[in-house]
Amino acid sequence: MMQGRALVTGASGGIGEALARIHAAEGGELVLVARSETRLQALRDELVAAHGVSVDVIVQDLAQPGAAQRVYEQTQSLGLEIDILINNAGFGGHGKFHERSLAREQQMMQLNMVTLTELTHLYVQGMVANGSGKILNVSSTAGFMPGPLQAVYYATKAYVNSFSQAIANELQDTGVTVTALCPGAVDTGFQEAGDLEGVDMWKLAVSAESVARCGYRAMEKGKLLVINQKVLAAALRGVVPLLPRKLLLKVSRTAMEKR
Numbered sequence: 001m002m003q004g005r006a007l008v009t010g011a012s013g014g015i016g017e018a019l020a021r022i023h024a025a026e027g028g029e030l031v032l033v034a035r036s037e038t039r040l041q042a043l044r045d046e047l048v049a050a051h052g053v054s055v056d057v058i059v060q061d062l063a064q065p066g067a068a069q070r071v072y073e074q075t076q077s078l079g080l081e082i083d084i085l086i087n088n089a090g091f092g093g094h095g096k097f098h099e100r101s102l103a104r105e106q107q108m109m110q111l112n113m114v115t116l117t118e119l120t121h122l123y124v125q126g127m128v129a130n131g132s133g134k135i136l137n138v139s140s141t142a143g144f145m146p147g148p149l150q151a152v153y154y155a156t157k158a159y160v161n162s163f164s165q166a167i168a169n170e171l172q173d174t175g176v177t178v179t180a181l182c183p184g185a186v187d188t189g190f191q192e193a194g195d196l197e198g199v200d201m202w203k204l205a206v207s208a209e210s211v212a213r214c215g216y217r218a219m220e221k222g223k224l225l226v227i228n229q230k231v232l233a234a235a236l237r238g239v240v241p242l243l244p245r246k247l248l249l250k251v252s253r254t255a256m257e258k259r
């Protein structure tokens with residue numbers, strides 16, 4: 001059983017919603033953050049009714065500069081201490097970098113990296129002071145290689161993997177753990193949001209619930225990094241690092257081509 005208050009970004013759907021459901025079922029309190037107010041409120045009402053836990057909603061576009069500070073100030077003014085930070089909100093985007101909108105890439109970098117980093121910095125202070133806390137960063141198997149046709153997305157997840165592991169090491173004597181969850185394809189709104197329909201990889205998608213369960217358990221145990229599928233974990237750890245770079249780029253690109 002893991003209790004305490006968890007702040008979950010991107011809790012209005014997909015993996016974030018599934019993580020929020022697990023935490024509420026464990027008897028934990030929640031702060032749900034995303035842009036879709038109606039969906040967050042419906043989830044709050046459902047979790048309060050089902051589990052009798054306290055749930056707060058913060059509606060915020062986390063791709064905007066300054067969003068992390070605004071979320072932090074709201075939790076401070078509501079007197080909500082955060083024991084668990086789940087940085088889950090993120091999106092991808094298909095296409096050649098030079099043909100994609102720069103504004104969209106900027107929003108992606110802001111959400112997937114900058115807001116994640118800022119929220120971590122803001123909330124880790126209280127955790128260190130308390131001598132306990134957990135941070136779960138929802139990253140991706142994309143973080144293990146360059147990704148032609150999703151160049152910026154893959155790079156944002158390489159950042160999340162690197163950053164998460166480095167601060168996990170720095171925090172090792174503080175009682176605060178940091179876990180990176182690296183899923184492969186998951187059946188959520190991600191494919192549509194990132195214009196990824198027609199990419200074959202999502203035919204193999206697993207459920208958001210299964211990924212959330214795996215990530216939540218890894219976070220409970222304070223694991224450094226977890227890949228939810230055994231086959232993927234074996235390939236990423238045992239094969240990918242050995243491949244010549246040009247071959248890896250070819251394989252990686254083929255996986256992102258639309259049919």
Ligand SMILES: NC(=O)c1ccc[n+]([C@@H]2O[C@H](COP(=O)([O-])OP(=O)(O)OC[C@H]3O[C@@H](n4cnc5c(N)ncnc54)[C@H](OP(=O)(O)O)[C@@H]3O)[C@@H](O)[C@H]2O)c1
Nearest residue numbers: 010012013014015034035036062063090185186188189190
């Ligand atoms: N699905 C996959 O195949 C897959 C694979 C590996 C990793 N991941 C990672 O898993 C995480 C969750 O994605 P998902 O698959 O659950 O996708 P999803 O179903 O599209 O959910 C994304 C969540 O992020 C929120 N979000 C998006 N943009 C936001 C913004 N500007 N401000 C605030 N919240 C925002 C969305 O809420 P609103 O729209 O209400 O704001 C939603 O709750 C992401 O970091 C993604 O990179 C996904």
